[in-house]
Amino acid sequence: MTAVEHLQNLLRLNTSNPPGNEILAAEYLANVLSQAGYETQVIESAPGRGNVVARYRGDGSLRPLLLYNHLDVVPVERSQWTRDPFGGDIVDGYIWGRGALDMKNVVTQQLMVMLQLAAERPHLRRDVIFAGCADEEVGGQFGLKYLATAHRDLVDAEMGLSETGAFPLYVNGRTVYPVQCGEKGNCRLMLRAVAAPGHGASPNYNNYAIRFLAIAIERLTRTSLPIHITPTLRNALTQLAPVLGMDVAALTDPARLEGLLPTIPYPFLPDLIRNVTRNSAAPTLLRAGVKINVVPSVAEVELDGRLLPGQTKDDLIAEIRALIGDDLPVDIIHLPEFDTPALERASEGPLWEALVRNLRKHDPKAVVIPILLAGGTDAKHLEPIGVHTYGFSPMHYPPDFDWRGLVHGHNERLPVVALDWGIHVLYDTVMELCG
Ligand SMILES: [Zn+2]
Structure with missing residues (x-):
């Protein structure tokens, strides 16, 4: 079955949270992974709250790599959709459905990487763990928070890759990929x-x-709180300055940054930066x-x-x-x-470099910047047990696709072309991190 078909099948399972009912997706994935030869575990943290874990065995010389995702989606206002939010329809090159962007697309990519590992049987130095989790959209109590406390051995890893990162922003002929390496x-x-x-x-x-x-x-609301430049933001601004044709010293100066942001002619970029300056x-x-x-x-x-x-x-x-x-x-x-x-991982060193290198390999125009998230994700449940998490879910959205209003919005849909590219990037990255 193709990635697109798996994504369609996942979108047809209504895992709106509340109530969640992620067991539908957990069992689907367990079935697919079992057929590929994996021993899988479906863990119900409460009735209907399904989680699924599978593990590709490496030789154990390095700690595992965790590919984690969430199976729940946010609720829909059905009357506001022009197509069935749980139909998984493909129309004019888009796959429609709640979760097409957040994050059954990434569930599918991580699944396909596991299936490719099972098919090719490479020798790896780490285990690769797949964890499909419940309840991220309501805080993770029945999902990763539960797994990290009650089944820590199942998700214990050196590094975790998940959502919110490695999507393209088209800037001055380059492709800027923000990769999340922390959150407020x-x-x-x-x-x-x-x-x-x-x-x-x-x-x-x-x-x-x-x-x-x-x-x-x-x-309190008339002005903003003061600017603080974190190491992550400094790294991002240092790389962005030449792409934007701006002076690095000016852009990384707290006194001048605020005034420069409105002059950046790419609407999403100033918001992305502004939210993590203070x-x-x-x-x-x-x-x-x-x-x-x-x-x-x-x-x-x-x-x-x-x-x-x-x-x-x-x-x-x-x-x-x-x-x-x-x-x-x-x-x-x-x-x-x-x-x-707050969480902040180093945006340097061999693990980070592997993420950067693999994006550049698949997109020579890539500029990879580390970014903090203004909101929170399941990463907060993994950092306390020593798993270093990065938002790395490579998705090749075309330049004319404006996904921002669609995540948690009406008519959520994914360009079909975005999916396969990211699977190749993710597979190559897993091979480099574990090979
Ligand atoms: Zn999400």
């Missing part, structure tokens, strides 16, 4: 304004919690008041805080305090139960 951490905070209670018929706005909170939010603290949940005629004495807003690697909660709190000032009765409170650390 979570640091949830709350602003709490405290003032006098009172009657709604006679408000005193000089001592009014909602007003104080509103002023604090306005000050910590962030987005106000998202507001709370105040219990009754229309009672002036509340407390008003609160929760901040979705994200930390760059190397930054602490105290750094972020100090940055927020500098913006909102000391003249308001507003406290900044840390909500530690949601903390996750």
Whole structure:
């Protein structure tokens, strides 16, 4: 069966999370891998929450390589789709379906690499592990988080490759491939304004919690938090500068970077960079008041805080305090139960070089830049057990394909031509890393 046919079959299995029901995909993959000769394990972390693991055996002289992916997809608004989101239709060169970009395309690529290994039986120095996991879209509790704690031996590896990386951005005749080598951490905070209670018929706005909170939010969101250039960003900007015809020293100068970003004439690139130049603290949940005629004495807003690697909660709190000032009765409170650390792997050394070399081998115009992700992935469950993860899922999107609105959006679809190229890149990369 071809890669495209496997992808179609996977797209036809509804693994929308919630509820997940990833067992459908886990059993499909287990069946395909078993037929190729693999011993496979389907692990149900809860009813219907299927994970699947298979292992190609190397000689064990190096620690394994983990190809990991997630089998769940985000829900769809069916009425907004022009085709069946679980139909796997191919129309005008596109495969349609929820998960075509995130990430059953990558599941298929990793599956095809495993099938090719089984067919060619190369001698490898590492095991290659395939792990299809549940629940990434809701945090991984039933997927990789579960495997990493309850079945650590199954996913223990030196290096893990997964989603969000090695897709092309076409810039000045070159192809820029961002490869994810870290992500921001979570640091949830709350602003709490405290003032006098009172009657709604006679408000005193000089001592009014909602007003104080509103002023604090306005000050927080009027400008941005300060720029910090991480080693990853410095490496990326250093490589991008000549492609963009810009001065490296200017682009890597925190004082000048912000002003230069709007002059980059490729819309996605400034966003990709801007999101990882600073910590962030987005106000998202507001709370105040219990009754229309009672002036509340407390008003609160929760901040979705994200930390760059190397930054602490105290750094972020100090940055927020500098913006909102000391003249308001507003406290900044840390909500530690949601903390996750930021991750940053070295974008140098032999493992990284192997990723770069194989992209260049298959695209001579490739410029490979390391990038951090502003959000989070399953990588956060693997780093604590010592697996170094990279977002490396090579996909050759053509220049006119704008995938950005389609991931988690309506009418998700993948250009058929994107798939096979990436399988060759990934197979060659696996061979180099393990051979
Ligand atoms: Zn994903």
